[in-house]
Amino acid sequence: MMQLQNAGRFIEDLAQELGPKAVLMGPDVPVRNRTDWSFLPQAAPLAVFRPSSTEEVSRILKTCSQAGIPVTPQGGMTGLCGGSRPLDGGVALSMERMTGIEQIDPDGMTMTVLAGTPLEVIQKAADEAGLFFALDLGARGSCAIGGNLSTNAGGNRVIRYGMARDLVLGLEVVLPDGTVLSMLNRMLKNNAGYDLKQLFVGAEGTLGVITRAVLRLHPKPGCVCAAMCVVNGYDKVLELLGTARRTLGPFLSAFEVMWADYWHQATERVPGGKAPVSIGDGTHVVLIEVQGLDDEIDGARFSAWLEQLFEKGVIEDGAVAQTLSDMADFWGTRDAAAEFANPAVIGPHISFDIGLPIRRIEEFVTRSKPALLEQFGCHSVHYGHVGDGNIHIVAWVPGADPQPLSDVSTVVYGIVRELGGTVSAEHGIGLLKKPYLKHTRDDAQVDLMRRIKRSVDPDWIVNATKIFD
């Protein structure tokens, strides 16, 4: 890295070139550009650049590469792992001024957007065009599509539509040396050489900066139905998942499971929390969502299927959403974890985002829960996208400040490793999970990641210190 003094000169020259809107320096760097939603402390970057064009992104990266100044790309700053937290003495490169929808192609079902565009703006534009953009997650109002792609975001409908990777056809990317890769492919199929865009999806900004994307749209669903089902035992969860896949086929758009421990927090402790069904002696509550073609035909088929499951004893109890308000209540219970930080509910806690082979998820829960309690007096509750093999854990030691992040992580990720799982199913590695990357990827894989990084970013300029060293 350059001395601060020289770095400052480079940045001042760039600031002059790009104009005052494009840069804020030192103490003027806004709080929002200093850290993300990981609760890591604020960083002290030299500056935040806010380019308005790909050409400006290219000039910034080229200059910083030449000067050896580390650059951290930033989208909506909603990441949970510190991936967009800048380095002290480095610069942040925020895409906040590069927003907007450039083109919608109804025949090709594609949309071309600038990388800073918020997810919700994209969802609405697709809807207005009579189409559907399938990516959806809690931070939709704040997160930027460039960040969604850089982290290969997952969310609520992966079981049907896949992750962010599956929803992108083309990218424009600026490499660390300033080279612009214009890969704005609009076709579903293109096998002309390596599919280079795959490199940048999920790389958490360590290989370059995404500036534009061609997104894949889907037909708008004709109807949406949802049900909450109480089951008794994880075997019944698996049976329900199997029959849901067979009977609902490609209509199945969510299969979300809440363990009883989560359910009690979400429905009894969260202010305003509602229990759309009564859990009784049940062990899990499953939220099933279906996107069909026609409410009359497919809604009736869905209800008939649920009734059959009740009669067969697969489910103990169930409720079908009759109104949009019911639907919102169902999802509200599933999303109640967002309220857990409230001291009246749980307060400070540790969150996990692990992936496991579906059959082994209950084994994880029955091993980790008592281990955490016995070893650290740490409580834990469980919920998540079981249909995708991905659960979230909320863990906390009452009254502890700070929470024992490292101790708890060691136990959780140790079991994940033994069960052949992943330390991150959807949030990424960033800074927070770096110590645990090798629980999921062996030395040979991390070594190849490094070789790829070195070949694309030989000076180790973009988002250095993230994922691996």
Next chain:
Amino acid sequence: MMQLQNAGRFIEDLAQELGPKAVLMGPDVPVRNRTDWSFLPQAAPLAVFRPSSTEEVSRILKTCSQAGIPVTPQGGMTGLCGGSRPLDGGVALSMERMTGIEQIDPDGMTMTVLAGTPLEVIQKAADEAGLFFALDLGARGSCAIGGNLSTNAGGNRVIRYGMARDLVLGLEVVLPDGTVLSMLNRMLKNNAGYDLKQLFVGAEGTLGVITRAVLRLHPKPGCVCAAMCVVNGYDKVLELLGTARRTLGPFLSAFEVMWADYWHQATERVPGGKAPVSIGDGTHVVLIEVQGLDDEIDGARFSAWLEQLFEKGVIEDGAVAQTLSDMADFWGTRDAAAEFANPAVIGPHISFDIGLPIRRIEEFVTRSKPALLEQFGCHSVHYGHVGDGNIHIVAWVPGADPQPLSDVSTVVYGIVRELGGTVSAEHGIGLLKKPYLKHTRDDAQVDLMRRIKRSVDPDWIVNATKIFD
């Protein structure tokens, strides 16, 4: 490259180590290992290795890397671009002895297979397990899954299930230096660092050798329906595609278009060719396939939809398959191009596999067809996966031997470039399309491909000379 003499010694040592089943040398190399379905002349490799384990693949690659002997990975040898044709003086590494299904996980809906396993064996095993493997293409009986993944194969159901890339969750790969990358992930979601398997999918064996794969299975469709629709004008093709997507949603599993010029060849010239509908004055015939949940409900909905389209004048005529034999006839017409090499039909010809933004496909046809005829007396007919933006062209100059491959390619790929298309939608680049890679990928992209290749295969050992130099 080493002198032949030294290379021979390395190979003989390896042959001794691995045993006689694992290697055939010089004149004993079978014809099938000397070229693929590209019609390129047979090569003269020093040997073909036929390892029976990942460990043997690793030893072969390590030895060849150290000795500087180029290695060409081989699967079912059904590629159309020369990708698996070995080098004179190099060695072929055939996966033909590494076949078999190792595990099926019904909860996770995954199947773990060895790379040499034929596609059809996989399809049948999934079916027997009550599940469905969605990849399907003409060479299903001969092609190997490792080759399907290395070329990111497309085929008949991309519109619904995606390409080979979308159907793989994990890979085991041997790098050129013999390092084994064990990335046998079985989860739908895994964001722990770079998703390295993406590098090897579609790399045509230029970055390493795939030895095992974890495939993604789908629920078995409850019913399959198909229709053939005659339309008048490409605008009507687009209208039909739009309404098919909206009305049939995720059920739509194929949208294949035959231009009238193709239709006449397929139904009138091919021996035993059948015309399931009468084209009359129509310009295109569309084969629509739907995979539904329940024949009674979804089959009726499909027929009602078609009747409506006929009444509205979107389609001129249509036929719905009533029996499996009807269905076979519909697909037989679509697949009749396989018979075009018969001298009684067309005889020697040139095939293309281009991709275009869907709206521009007809523009391509109306420009290229007269240009080829006027410039070279070259006839051409058109058909393909219009729903994926991918068409095939069969072009021929009657009586010409050889066919003017280079002249015709220059015209076809020139128009493809102008319209923002791709020189290969699904077959890959291999040797045949190398001169045209830059019609689709610019210098910056090809340069990055080279950097990636160099970082993974510094001695340029695996499948050297393919895709780019």
